[in-house]
Amino acid sequence: MKSEDLQEMLEQNGELMVAVSEFDQPLELHLHDAEIGDETVRLRLTDGVLEFDVDEVTGAWQHTHSLADLGLE
Numbered sequence: 001m002k003s004e005d006l007q008e009m010l011e012q013n014g015e016l017m018v019a020v021s022e023f024d025q026p027l028e029l030h031l032h033d034a035e036i037g038d039e040t041v042r043l044r045l046t047d048g049v050l051e052f053d054v055d056e057v058t059g060a061w062q063h064t065h066s067l068a069d070l071g072l073e
Helices: 003-013
Strands: 015-020 027-030 034-036 040-045 048-053 057-062
Antiparallel strands (some): 015 027, 015 057
């Protein structure tokens, strides 16, 4: 994926889920904790920083929650 596309999706939605080839689970990015550069994504976590190549992102989608997700249906 292109870094510009990821940045645009993040800014539009405020948060973003990304699939990264080197991780088994998708990662959640937020405007306040993610920096998307031309070649790398930097995610600030409570106990450190995770950095990976933009080229390793295999998919991205808007992160949403529903009433069912929260057990409130």
